[in-house]
Amino acid sequence: MIAEAGLAALWLGAALCALQLVLVVLTLMASKQVRSDVVEGSSEKKRGSEQLGPTGLVGEALELSRAIRPVAVAQGVLTLAAFALLILLFVRVDLSVLLVAQNDHSEKPFLYRFAASWGNHEGSMLMWVAILSIAGAAVALLERRLNERTLIATLGGQSAIGLGFYAFLLFASNPFARLTPPAAEGQGLNPLLQDPGLAFHPPTLYLGYVGLSVAFSFAIGALVTRDVGPAFARAMRPWVLAAWIFLTIGITAGSYWAYYELGWGGWWFWDPVENASLMPWLAATALLHSVTVLATRDGLRAWTVMLGVVAFSMSMVGTFLVRSGILTSVHAFAVDPRRGSFLLALLALYIGGALALFALRIGTVREGSRFDALSREGSLVLNNLLLSVILGIVLVGTLYPLILEGATGEKLSVGPPYFNSAAGPLALILGAAMVAGPLMRWRREDVRPLLKKLAPAAALVIVMLVAVKMAAPTIGILPLLGLGLSAGICLGSIEPLIGRNLRRTPLFTWGMVVAHFGIGIALAGMACDSAFTAERLVAASVGQTVDVGPWRVKLASVTPGFGPNWTSMEGTLEASRSGATTILRPQARYYWAPPTETSESAILTAWNGQLYTVLGAQAGEGRWQLRLWWKPFVTFIWGGGVLVAFGGTLALIGRLRRERRSAKNREAFA
């Protein structure tokens, strides 16, 4: 019965979603005549029209609109319930459900039975739809600042997206399909996914990924009602920020997960699946900066709306790449061409529709305030352009092999050499711009004071470049520049705090400083990892010692072991550096459901880097394959990512607090 209840909840949610869309269209049509006198303008001017009614709507429109918020909330609750029921099926290992039989196993630990519910195509699509409708419900419940008509149009956008993905879920990816007769035992979950990372990484990533749908719907809403202005931007900003924080955490966690779980010692592979999460992040980062220009200075109107559309479009492209089965990797469980065409059709419909609406309406959006080329706005335009170009490069590199194969049948792979050489230099320029931007004034900055402010960071970059080049003459150009620049970014990013009363500095300024500082830290980690990693690959007999970097590693023993659903060979390594010895235990594991071997790396984290060890196969004559890496400061990569997300969180709290305070002030005046 649980499966049937889940399916019913989904159908009901889909019906409410359709109802929501109909209500929105009716409301907007009914209110059109009343509002036709109010053409585009900043919403400050519009405030006068709010006297029409508490919601800015009258008569029939007002009555219709009252139902929209509850419908959106109910829809969110229903899909969440469906998702919870699927999790329940997985935890109970109900083998009469096809999806459970294919991906679950009764001998798996609780955590992996729980997380296996989204470690497969149908389950992850259900999570996708659940987050989409919860995001819509959250907007309906929490958003009070936005002009009511725009909010209604926004909820309409959200339900329009929802409808397509409900259809995809119900017609092409039903997670609740029954299996008759029930299986005797489940087929188990891919052992690479049997890791605590699975419980954490996909939900955070999806929250960010799908959370960006709110930005998309906001953009649609603003285009429909021609309400693109600072008030709109201020309302949109926290939503973008929240999605962006989750996306940042998700990408950082995913990178660390791949790093320790795959046993390849790499932290980013430019895999299409990774790119699928990076592209929305790049677009959301650009959006985050342009929405600030719109909120603070009423500039970059069309640009911000466009980025709102692009950011979630990238999420949908990513969903298509990962979910259509067009790629074959751990994330692409679907090997069903019908799903691919279905998703492609949705993609074309939504992105095409949004762009068409943009083209139709953007002419009526007035140009925002102007600014000098050399100003805070100008630097943010540069930030946006660079991020967009990097996004374009990643998009081309990710899609080109697929398009080429589809068109000519020719196969090629685009890997790290392409992405590093094409996007790397631009990322460094972006890093330099990131130091200069926050030091500029809004509207207009003069060259001399700017150069003066930039001097300390620039001097540090030069000192760093010379020092690194002298210490390591063979270092590559990108890592060298990266290291030099990272020092400059770290110094430059805290410069906006200089001369301010730290206690009275707003929280969102702290957020910016921390996030930018985090980028500097992450860049330092990336550069150190690519420049100074030491690697050894040997077949070692028990008792033998191997040197890697500053470490001396002794293979003390190799012993068999076992876990709840695996057996293993476990190496005991004694790693020593300047006297102190630490034990590391890398494993080669054998899982029996499904039958798979994995290697569990063992990692020693020191203050200045990580010793990464992998035990390979037996090499004959009592020897074992050992692969050892010394990776100086590699932890900075993820530490930086965490700082970026933390900075975002500070900014979000700061913004919400200020909103609340100004809302109170407004009430006090009224």
Add this chain to the structure above:
Amino acid sequence: MATRMKAKHQRLTLVLLAVAALIGAALLAMSALKDQAAYFYTPSDVGRDHLPAGRAVRLGGMVTKGSITKLADGVTIRFLVTDGAATVPVRFSGIVPALFKEGSGVVADGRFDSAGLFVADQILAKHDERYMPPQVAGAMHKSASLETDEKAKAVK
């Protein structure tokens, strides 16, 4: 330096900048693709196309059963990759991915030496035991030796 832009021109300037950025991105991407993309070859393609030695390519196929031999250093292996029609010898130093085994699909990055031996820098583990490079699956299908495909069907 900081010349104030004319009112009418600012939006135009921004649009032009965006267009220029897009074109720049496309050009940059295309030129980088030309230099950096590694083409995918099956053993049959290799025999047909006469690849120059030393060019970075990606080789995909199935590991021939019984072909894996270990060299004395304990970390180097040699094996044969086939697509059912042609076969290519491969050498690789490193820890092979867990899913690398005889009779399974494999994708290797590397280059050919002058003797026609493929020296792999990296063997890509596709993290799914059912995975097979699509073009290999296509080639094998014709020779009706697609054991893994049967397994995949049995699952459904």
